[in-house]
Amino acid sequence: MTTDNLSPAGGPGGTARPGNGAAPESRIHDIGYRGYDGPRLGRSYARRSLFAQSLRGAFGLGRSARSKIVPVLITCVLTLPAVIAVAVTMMSGADQLPMTYVEYTAGFEMVITLFLAAQAPQAVSLDLRYRTMPLYFSRPIETSDYVRAKYLATACAVLVLTALPQAVLYVGALLAKLDFADQTTAFAEGLAGAAVLALLYSGIGLVVAALTPRRGFGVAAVIAVMMLSFAAVSTLQVAADFNDAKGAVPWLGLFSPSTLIYGLQHAFLGAGAPFPGNAGPSTAQGLVYLLAVAALIAGSYGLLIRRYRKAGL
Amino acid sequence: MPVTVILTESLSKRFPRVTALDRLTLDIGSGVTGLVGANGAGKSTLIKILLGLAPASEGRAEVLGLDVGTEGPAIRARVGYMPEHDCLPPDVSATEFVVHMARMSGLPPTAARERTADTLRHVGLYEERYRPMGGYSTGMKQRVKLAQALVHDPDLVLLDEPTNGLDPAGRDDMLDLIRRIHSDFGISVLVTSHLLGELERTCDHVVVIDGGALLRSSSTTDFTRSTATLAVEVTDSDEHPDGIGALREALEARGVRTEDGGAGLPGAGRILLLTADGDATYDLIRDTVAGLGLGLVRMEQRRHHISEVFRHDDR
Structure with a gap:
């Protein structure tokens, strides 16, 4: 197997040895095992690598062609309307976009949920299902490194997905010579909303997905949690509005991820009336919303850490 | 120069219902060490503790001098681990996967790619390494699992049942590879198995645990007594219908002590065992067999199997 025909002068991969006037002699040597003396870059590097790999994985990069279909399709579905909106604005010469950045995200919230349902299990269920976890935890990284990398990667994937159409709108708006200051403020508000949404949604999505090694269950469970809670809250809000309990409407909004985001955007980012009866949380109620979102994000992180404590070797 | 690679001192691990390790004291040097025990003997628990992933209930342990x-x-930066079970995602290629694992061990991107190519070649994976691992045979999967344990050039690898699920040829390949990890790569190996026999020719040292306690720890040369025992088989002839019997008498007459080979096994009585005492013994046997007019079917050095040693111990 190992042929030891490498002369010391040849060096690693030793090929052409300059001869005295003779043609350079090319050879392929099996140089046997070589150790590794280079740098070992520790935990934070490993965490960043896992983050990058998971973020790429969320869009199917580095995975089979089949894994690329869903994320690419969803990205197109979400971005195409923005392209159309820009085209309409340019041709009609309107002085503003057909919808604000925040409204755009709210309008396509369902598609974002679908992306989350497809990609959160992709991020965590596969490692559980194929029992890859021991390979991670037999390396220097710790549970918290794994969870942080996966959480941030999923949140970034959702953020990229949400921000991409907004960026299209923004660039389009500038090309259409709409007011620069107005557009920039609105775009920034849209991005801020998208960032909060990304953190909240991916936290909930990952907690649900990490419960099961079966990807199919994970997809169904994420959709169920996100949409059923929204449906239940909306129904109750309509009922409360109808029965002259309008004061309860904003408080009910605390109980589903979607209405949390709508309420926050209404209270702080000036998005239109999100709830039935043209209601929305006041600024004071908005602070409660903010606290609830922060608690949910921290809680998701804590639950994930707990989940992976047990999922070691 | 024996260097202590793994050291445990009255290491115990108790779960509410079972004692997985019971005051285990080990001193394992560099080289290839076999860890033998029935399923549930505490092998996997020991590996978990050695990787620093589970706390011991009592006692202490060091790996490569680290607590x-x-x-x-x-420890985990300098140790490689190959789990017993499947652990490979099917929709990723071996190259992509091992590069990722190398980076998880802290190798910079370029080094991770180079080491992956090298390591996959060393474990015997060539063009297949670009295909998704879902289509691999068990043998190929075991090779990838081994490669990810070696890719960061550790000082020690812990291999949990690496021959599980392999056919006999694949088993031999894997054992040769394990031998090379130490002899060619200079990496110490702790390999577990519930099969005593297959560790015989692979390991320098064998540790047997049972019920979480140490049953025996010795070097394989102790186990198999490297003093050459010769096994001799001869044909029968018309003159000597019992060829072995005749040879035995003739040898005893010349002062060579013999015993029956394979007592209680098929072929018993067809093989004669004796202790070789230098080249003279070989010549003596050859001459005696020729003198009796018998055919020499075989004359081979035989090492005792570890399992035989244990069979004697159990009695």
Whole structure:
């Protein structure tokens, strides 16, 4: 197997040895095992690598062609309307976009949920299902490194997905010579909303997905949690509005991820009336919303850490 | 120069219902060490503790001079681990996967790619390495699992049942590879198995645990007594219907002590065992067999199997 025909002068991969006037002699040597003396870059590097790999994985990069279909399709579905909106604005010469950045995200919230349902299990269920976890935890990284990398990667994937159409709108708006200051403020508000949404949604999505090694269950469970809670809250809000309990409407909004985001955007980012009866949380109620979102994000992180404590070797 | 690679001192691990390790004291040097025990003997628990992933209930342990209780990450940076079960995602190629694992061990991107190519070649994976691993045979999967344990050039690898599920040829390949990890790569190996026999020719040292306690720890040369025992088989002839009997008498007459080979096994009585005492013994046997007019079917050095040693011990 190992042929030891490498002369010391040849060096690693030793090929052409300059001869005295003779043609350079090319050879392929099996140089046997070589150790590794280079740098070992520790935990934070490993965490960043896992983050990058998971973020790429969320869009199917580095995975089979089949894994690329869903994320690419969803990205197109979400971005195409923005392209159309820009085209309409340019041709009609309107002085503003057909919808604000925040409204755009709210309008396509369902598609974002679908992306989350497809990609959160992709991020965590596969490692559980194929029992890859021991390979991670037999390396220097710790549970918290794994969870942080996966959480941030999923949140970034959702953020990229949400921000991409907004960026299209923004660039389009500038090309259409709409007011620069107005557009920039609105775009920034849209991005801020998208960032909060990304953190909240991916936290909930990952907690649900990490419960099961079966990807199919994970997809169904994420959709169920996100949409059923929204449906239940909306129904109750309509009922409360109808029965002259309008004061309860904003408080009910605390109980589903979607209405949390709508309420926050209404209270702080000036998005239109999100709830039935043209209601929305006041600024004071908005602070409660903010606290609830922060608690949910921290809680998701804590639950994930707990989940992976047990999922070691 | 024996260097202590793994050291445990009255290491115990108790779960509410079972005692997985019971005051285990080990001193394992460099080289290839076999860890033998029935399923549930505590092998996997020991590996978990050695990787610093589970706290011991009592006692202490060191790996490469690092304390498992406090220096887990430092240990895991210098140790490779190959789990017993499947652990490979099917929709990723071996190259992509091993590069990723190399980076998880802290190798910079370029080094991770180079080491992956090298390591996959060393474990015997060539063009297949670009295909998704879902289509691999068990043998190929075991090779990838081994490669990910070696890719960061550790000082020690812990291999949990690496021959599980392999056919006899694949088993032999894997055992040869394990031998090379130490002899060619200079990496110490702790390999577990519930099969005593297959560790015989692979390991320098064998540790047997049972019920979490140490049953025996010795070097394989002790186990198999490297003093050459010769096994001799001869044909029968008309003159000597019992060829072995005749040879035995003739040898005893010349002062060579013999015993029956394979007592209680098929072929018993067809093989004669004797202790070789230098080249003279070989010549004597050859001459005696020729003198009796018998055919020499075989004359081979035989090492005792570890399992035979244990069979004697159990009695």
